[in-house]
Amino acid sequence: MDNHLQLHLALSNTSTHNMLKKRKFDESFSDDEMTSNKRTLPLLIWNDNRNLDSGCVDVEGDAVVGWPPVNSRMRKVAEHHRRESTASNYVTVDNGGGGGGLNWMYVKVEMEGIGIARKVDLGIFGSYQALTATLMAMFGKRREMYKLTYRDKEGDWLLAGDVPWERFVRSVRRLKLLKKVW
Amino acid sequence: MAYSFPEEVLEHVFSFLSSDRDRNAVSLVCKSWYDIERWCRRRIFVGNCYAVSPEIVIRRFPELRAVEMKGKPHFADFNLVPEGWGAYAYPWIAAMEEAYPFLEEIKLKRMVVTDESLELISKSYKSFKVLVLTSCEGFTTDGLASIAANCRHLRELDLRESEVEDLSGHWLSHFPDSCTSLVSLNMSCLGSEVSFCALERLVARSPNLRTLRLNRAVPLERLANLIRRAPQLVELGTGAYSAEIRSDTFSNLADAFSACKQLKALSGFWDVVPSYLPAMYSVCSGITSLNLSYAAIPSSDLVKLISQCQNLQRLWVLDYIEDSGLDALAASCKDLQELRVFPSDPFGAEPNVSLTEQGLVSVSEGCPKLESVLYFCRQMSNAALIAIAKNRPNFIRFRLCIIDPQAPDYLTLEPLDAGFGAIVEKCKELRRLSMTGLLTDRVFKYIGSHAKKLEMLSIAFAGDSDLGLHHVLSGCDSLRKLEIRDCPFGDKALLANAAKLETMRSLWMSSCSVSFGACKLLAQKMPRLNVEVIDERGPPDSRPEGCSVERAYVYRTVASRQRLDMPDFVWTHDEDSSLRYS
Numbered sequence: 001m002d003n004h005l006q007l008h009l010a011l012s013n014t015s016t017h018n019m020l021k022k023r024k025f026d027e028s029f030s031d032d033e034m035t036s037n038k039r040t041l042p043l044l045i046w047n048d049n050r051n052l053d054s055g056c057v058d059v060e061g062d063a064v065v066g067w068p069p070v071n072s073r074m075r076k077v078a079e080h081h082r083r084e085s086t087a088s089n090y091v092t093v094d095n096g097g098g099g100g101g102l103n104w105m106y107v108k109v110e111m112e113g114i115g116i117a118r119k120v121d122l123g124i125f126g127s128y129q130a131l132t133a134t135l136m137a138m139f140g141k142r143r144e145m146y147k148l149t150y151r152d153k154e155g156d157w158l159l160a161g162d163v164p165w166e167r168f169v170r171s172v173r174r175l176k177l178l179k180k181v182w
Numbered sequence: 183m184a185y186s187f188p189e190e191v192l193e194h195v196f197s198f199l200s201s202d203r204d205r206n207a208v209s210l211v212c213k214s215w216y217d218i219e220r221w222c223r224r225r226i227f228v229g230n231c232y233a234v235s236p237e238i239v240i241r242r243f244p245e246l247r248a249v250e251m252k253g254k255p256h257f258a259d260f261n262l263v264p265e266g267w268g269a270y271a272y273p274w275i276a277a278m279e280e281a282y283p284f285l286e287e288i289k290l291k292r293m294v295v296t297d298e299s300l301e302l303i304s305k306s307y308k309s310f311k312v313l314v315l316t317s318c319e320g321f322t323t324d325g326l327a328s329i330a331a332n333c334r335h336l337r338e339l340d341l342r343e344s345e346v347e348d349l350s351g352h353w354l355s356h357f358p359d360s361c362t363s364l365v366s367l368n369m370s371c372l373g374s375e376v377s378f379c380a381l382e383r384l385v386a387r388s389p390n391l392r393t394l395r396l397n398r399a400v401p402l403e404r405l406a407n408l409i410r411r412a413p414q415l416v417e418l419g420t421g422a423y424s425a426e427i428r429s430d431t432f433s434n435l436a437d438a439f440s441a442c443k444q445l446k447a448l449s450g451f452w453d454v455v456p457s458y459l460p461a462m463y464s465v466c467s468g469i470t471s472l473n474l475s476y477a478a479i480p481s482s483d484l485v486k487l488i489s490q491c492q493n494l495q496r497l498w499v500l501d502y503i504e505d506s507g508l509d510a511l512a513a514s515c516k517d518l519q520e521l522r523v524f525p526s527d528p529f530g531a532e533p534n535v536s537l538t539e540q541g542l543v544s545v546s547e548g549c550p551k552l553e554s555v556l557y558f559c560r561q562m563s564n565a566a567l568i569a570i571a572k573n574r575p576n577f578i579r580f581r582l583c584i585i586d587p588q589a590p591d592y593l594t595l596e597p598l599d600a601g602f603g604a605i606v607e608k609c610k611e612l613r614r615l616s617m618t619g620l621l622t623d624r625v626f627k628y629i630g631s632h633a634k635k636l637e638m639l640s641i642a643f644a645g646d647s648d649l650g651l652h653h654v655l656s657g658c659d660s661l662r663k664l665e666i667r668d669c670p671f672g673d674k675a676l677l678a679n680a681a682k683l684e685t686m687r688s689l690w691m692s693s694c695s696v697s698f699g700a701c702k703l704l705a706q707k708m709p710r711l712n713v714e715v716i717d718e719r720g721p722p723d724s725r726p727e728g729c730s731v732e733r734a735y736v737y738r739t740v741a742s743r744q745r746l747d748m749p750d751f752v753w754t755h756d757e758d759s760s761l762r763y764s
Binding site for chain 1: 500
């Protein structure tokens with residue numbers, strides 16, 4: 001297809017363009033290929049989900065990095081509304097408001113050795129660091145002395161920090177701060 | 183003639199020139215005008231912090247009072263720029279500390295700002311007045327505490343959309359009682375609760391406060407008291423707009439709003455309880471700007487609100503507004519200039535709301551002054567785009583995002599070339615365009631032929647070959663910023679248009695077909711272009727010849743092409759050995 005390399009106004013290329021378009025049309029839009037065509041976007045070859053913790057939401061396992069082009073603030077808003085609409089996943093509902101239907105992402109937080117638990121809205125944090133800092137401030141303790149654990153939606157207790165933040169927020173149901181023994 | 187005018191007179195004349203373009207033009211007239219101008223320039227805008235160095239700026243403009251600067255390229259907003267790439271504010275802040283003791287304003291966008299930088303700012307400038315940090319990151323609320331505590335004459339503290347590590351809300355309490363100069367405070371991006379007493383006292387002692395944007399942690403019950411203390415407010419961002427439905431809370435709020443006769447802009451509205459929206463109705467007729475992009479409000483309540491705002495000029499809203507809401511907007515708001523519709527569920531496979539291309543068509547029909555649009559939707563047709571272009575040839579900014587990249591015209595299954603072609607052909611003043619959908623090289627031919635005033639173009643998953651890129655680079659006379667992702671554009675178009683790149687601020691290409699060899703060649707040919715290869719897979723020359731680089735970021739610069747803060751995943755031309763990249 002060497003006439004592509006002649007980079008001038010391409011009246012003579014019209015037929016080539018039509019050919020290209022036609023080929024693409026035939027290739028791309030035969031019925032059962034319609035969906036599979038979407039799976040062969042070139043970028044999926046190099047997208048190995050390494051950007052997950054910086055906000056690319058892994059929806060069906062083959063999400064496109066940075067697509068759709070919404071910034072991190074909007075992504076958080078969308079995530080919040082998505083949680084809202086699957087309300088059966090909610091454990092704690094602590095909404096001062098009637099009606100409106102939008103709850104904050106409150107979870108219970110216990111600290112080992114302290115009788116009264118607290119509640120915190122995970123929706124306002126963007127990172128483990130921010131969450132831990134606030135929790136420490138709430139209980140008036142020093143960060144180095146406690147480790148953060150959580151119970152996920154399957155009921156298991158895990159150490160916080162292993163999975164990217166946004167995945168954590170979606171699976172956490174309760175938090176517990178345990179004293180470090182080492 | 184220059185010598186017959188004393189310098190002071192020329193300086194006085196120049197003082198009426200505020201636009202950078204005018205001042206730049208003036209400085210090219212002759213040497214003495216260049217010299218006079220540079221001594222009296224007070225404001226500077228640097229569109230790319232790496233296009234120039236602090237030393238060069240300070241040498242040329244010794245008496246600046248205001249500096250505005252941008253760092254990372256726009257696609258950083260969508261995580262396409264790896265962390266650690268650069269755009270650090272500190273070297274600039276440190277250099278300016280000595281050079282500009284009378285600096286009053288610093289405005290930064292997409293830069294990494296540390297607490298050290300903020301502390302340095304707060305302690306270095308006796309008359310510091312304005313700090314605006316848009317989409318910045320790297321600092322904590324401790325840095326804010328320094329600013330609050332030390333900047334005695336602070337007028338503006340605006341943290342738009344920045345990522346702040348929120349250690350606590352204490353920072354606000356650091357504003358001394360003697361601070362009464364605040365005009366604008368935007369803390370909407372922060373998470374922590376600040377002391378409401380401290381906030382109320384601060385607002386009460388700031389008679390010039392025009393802009394107050396609260397964060398989500400300020401509950402609705404507190405809003406009335408705050409507004410009461412500042413009835414002169416022009417721009418208000420609420421906190422969470424939800425509370426138990428109580429008539430006293432409602433009437434308190436409604437009363438407070440009705441005292442705000444100057445209110446023009448509203449934002450905030452997290453967690454909206456729609457029953458509280460009517461509390462604002464008394465101010466709606468004066469509202470010109472409404473930002474509801476965090477608010478999940480059903481279409482019917484939105485319509486009720488919007489139909490009160492007949493003077494609305496700018497609306498940012500989620501797609502909950504639906505086509506029906508946009509029809510109502512088109513009917514009520516004839517002064518509308520800017521519309522942004524954001525997706526409430528961008529990652530969902532199925533549409534969750536009834537918002538289609540029809541909404542945009544309605545607004546383009548009904549709103550004669552509409553000139554700027556950002557629209558997320560799930561389907562588009564050439565017919566709709568052609569209609570929009572015919573209705574609204576006055577578009578200046580047109581940004582369309584179809585959630586499914588490469589979606590064709592849903593009616594005909596054809597590419598959307600003709601639709602976007604109509605946009606660029608009819609909208610002769612178009613300065614910014616973002617396109618999505620199934621697009622071939624043909625759309626770029628249209629753009630190259632018609633979009634003569636286009637300054638910024640964003641392309642994703644489009645085009646067939648280098649010809650597409652070539653059409654844009656050779657045809658768009660006013661192009662300044664070009665950002666491309668996932669397009670089959672490569673070496674030939676780039677190298678054939680190397681000279682064009684020096685007339686632009688920058689070119690971003692990620693997941694395209696640009697080879698390392700072409701990047702090296704480009705950097706060799708064009709000594710005033712910095713060609714950054716940003717590739718996290720390791721040294722680019724360790725891969726086969728034809729392999730494409732992950733990202734190429736090309737920008738003109740008069741500074742060194744080996745910036746000292748380059749991380750290990752960035753390669754640029756090595757000045758010492760012209761054929762090797764370091």
